[in-house]
Amino acid sequence: MDKESIRELVEKIVKNTLQTAKQVPIAASNRHIHLSPEHVERLFGKGYQLTKLKSLSQPNQFAAKETVSLIGPKGKIQNVRVLGPARGSTQVEVSLFDGFTLGVKPPIRNSGDIKGSESITIQGPRRQITIKEGLICAARHIHMHTVDAEAFDVSDGDLVQVKVAGARGVIFSNVLIRVSPKYKLEMHIDLDEANAANIKNGQLGEIVAIESRNKVSGE
Amino acid sequence: MDKESIRELVEKIVKNTLQTAKQVPIAASNRHIHLSPEHVERLFGKGYQLTKLKSLSQPNQFAAKETVSLIGPKGKIQNVRVLGPARGSTQVEVSLFDGFTLGVKPPIRNSGDIKGSESITIQGPRRQITIKEGLICAARHIHMHTVDAEAFDVSDGDLVQVKVAGARGVIFSNVLIRVSPKYKLEMHIDLDEANAANIKNGQLGEIVAIESRNKVSGE
Numbered sequence: 001m002d003k004e005s006i007r008e009l010v011e012k013i014v015k016n017t018l019q020t021a022k023q024v025p026i027a028a029s030n031r032h033i034h035l036s037p038e039h040v041e042r043l044f045g046k047g048y049q050l051t052k053l054k055s056l057s058q059p060n061q062f063a064a065k066e067t068v069s070l071i072g073p074k075g076k077i078q079n080v081r082v083l084g085p086a087r088g089s090t091q092v093e094v095s096l097f098d099g100f101t102l103g104v105k106p107p108i109r110n111s112g113d114i115k116g117s118e119s120i121t122i123q124g125p126r127r128q129i130t131i132k133e134g135l136i137c138a139a140r141h142i143h144m145h146t147v148d149a150e151a152f153d154v155s156d157g158d159l160v161q162v163k164v165a166g167a168r169g170v171i172f173s174n175v176l177i178r179v180s181p182k183y184k185l186e187m188h189i190d191l192d193e194a195n196a197a198n199i200k201n202g203q204l205g206e207i208v209a210i211e212s213r214n215k216v217s218g219e
Numbered sequence: 220m221d222k223e224s225i226r227e228l229v230e231k232i233v234k235n236t237l238q239t240a241k242q243v244p245i246a247a248s249n250r251h252i253h254l255s256p257e258h259v260e261r262l263f264g265k266g267y268q269l270t271k272l273k274s275l276s277q278p279n280q281f282a283a284k285e286t287v288s289l290i291g292p293k294g295k296i297q298n299v300r301v302l303g304p305a306r307g308s309t310q311v312e313v314s315l316f317d318g319f320t321l322g323v324k325p326p327i328r329n330s331g332d333i334k335g336s337e338s339i340t341i342q343g344p345r346r347q348i349t350i351k352e353g354l355i356c357a358a359r360h361i362h363m364h365t366v367d368a369e370a371f372d373v374s375d376g377d378l379v380q381v382k383v384a385g386a387r388g389v390i391f392s393n394v395l396i397r398v399s400p401k402y403k404l405e406m407h408i409d410l411d412e413a414n415a416a417n418i419k420n421g422q423l424g425e426i427v428a429i430e431s432r433n434k435v436s437g438e
Contacts, residue, residue: 096414097316108386108417139386167358168327169392170415195315196389196415198327 022152022207024142024162026187027057028194031077031094033068033122037086039131043068043124050084057186058143060085070094071121071128074103092120092135095190099137106137110176138190141176142207143183152207155179157214162187162205168198173211241371241426243361243381245406246276247413250296250313252287252341256305258350262287262343269303277362278401279304289313290340290347293322311339311354314409318356325356329395357409360395361426362402371426374398376433381406381424387417392430 001009040048050064064082070092077098091114099106099118106118118135121128142160149155156179162172175187187205220228259267269283283301289311296317310333318325318337325337337354340347361379368374375398382390394406406424 096417097410167393171390171392173388173390174386191316192411192414195411198315 023204024144024185024187024207026164026189026194026199026203026205027201028191028199029093029138029188030081030191031070031092031098032063032081032083033070033093034083034091035086036088036090039090039122039129040086042129043122043126045126050082050086052084056083057184059182059184066124069123070098070102071123072102072104075101077101089114090122090131090134092122092131093138093190094135095192096137097192104135106135108139109136110139110141111136138188139174139176140172140187140189140193141178142185142187143178143180144185145183146179146181148185149177149179154207154210155214159211160207161209161211163208164197164199164203164205166198168196170197171208172197172205175207177214242423243363243404243406243426245383245408245413245418245422245424246420247410247418248312248357248407249300249410250289250311250317251282251300251302252289252312253302253308253310254305255307255309258309258341258348259305261348262341262345264345269301269305271303275302276403276405278403285343288342289317289321290342291321291323294320295342296320308333309341309350309353311341311350312357312409313354314411315356316411323354325354327358328355329358329360330355357407358393358395359391359406359408359412360397361404361406362397362399363404364402365398365400367404368396368398373426373429374433378430379426380428380430382427383416383418383422383424385417387415389416390427391416391424394426396433 040050050066052062053065054063056062062084064084066082067079068082070077070080094106104118104120109117114134114136117133119130119132120135121130154160154177156177158177159174160177162175164170259269263285269285271281272284273282275281281303283303285301286298287301289296289299313325323337323339328336333353333355336352338349338351339354340349373379373396375396377396378393379396380390380392381394
């Protein structure tokens with residue numbers, strides 16, 4: 001074989017390998033809350049700092065020892081885990097099932113997009129506060145490193161289909177791609193979605209189609 | 220046009236209409252219980268008869284006024300609806316989420332297939348009983364009339380894919396087809412599945428693929 005043929009063969013093998021390996025570990029997120037620094041103090045006391053219980057898969061993110069209760073017009077959910085570190089705005093992420101328990105209707109939103117979302121009362125050890133907006137049901141998404149995005153031929157903001165095998169197999173539509181050099185490859189779904197497909201944490205899903213390219217950041 | 224051309228055209232239109240109309244209304248089932256006549260008496264008292272609250276979509280089936288509680292090693296779920304009429308074996312249908320609440324692991328099974336399924340304690344107004352098996356998480360399925368089956372070109376026991384549109388769209392795999400001249404066209408899923416796709420009762424799903432033909436009754 002000449003050099004050119006070898007180069008072509010290697011390229012083909014690499015391309016095929018990448019194309020057949022569009023697999024993503026899946027993690028199911030239970031209900032949780034991100035608190036603004038101000039709300040940490042109001043719920044837990046002046047000068048209070050969250051304490052780390054364990055690290056999460058995304059860099060610098062941690063599950064805190066602290067928990068709160070959520071109170072809606074129809075019910076209360078206790079022991080809701082606080083995630084740290086404290087950040088800009090308070091955001092509460094629950095499943096639609098939790099919404100029924102609480103008697104509220106969380107809109108399905110991407111993380112950070114809380115404008116006009118649902119109100120909820122949060123009870124901490126020091127006092128309870130009611131946020132006018134901030135309760136959402138997180139839209140399914142995949143965190144991935146820039147290198148993964150290149151290998152998978154996707155860009156930040158793209159929507160893809162992810163197939164999960166098994167007796168309760170499903171193909172999830174409209175899965176948002178989020179790319180950053182700080183991210184670790186992982187698909188995040190909520191407990192309703194995990195149960196619907198009987199997914200165990202760490203199980204692999206496969207990106208089987210790109211449904212729409214992000215017009216801004218896509219090529 | 221001659222007769223033959225008209226016949227061909229009509230056939231083509233009918234075929235296309237049927238092919239583009241593989242739509243099925245979806246109903247989400249909340250947790251419920253079917254009781255054997257013996258268990259009705261043990262839970263509610265000797266000679267007790269279930270009373271109809273409202274008819275269900277499948278002929279002769281009804282939601283009863285009666286409810287029971289389910290008690291597992293980790294928790295209790297109250298107000299679980301009894302469905303009537305009483306039938307052969309007691310079968311309790313819950314979601315996987317309910318399984319976590321109760322602390323049990325219901326296997327995903329077709330209705331009636333309860334051998335070796337999960338144990339659960341059922342509390343009625345007269346006493347509580349523990350069944351050794353009978354707790355399942357119902358596998359998703361489509362009830363359809365013989366006429367629908369013909370139009371959709373499927374047979375009892377086939378497995379199909381059903382697509383649900385929307386922001387939280389999914390394609391459900393392994394949806395079991397159940398055909399009977401007594402059935403009314405309807406897809407049954409549980410609340411986890413309904414929430415995962417944000418499905419409202421009566422929303423339409425579309426059969427987009429036949430995954431496997433039942434070797435026994437299929438052609």
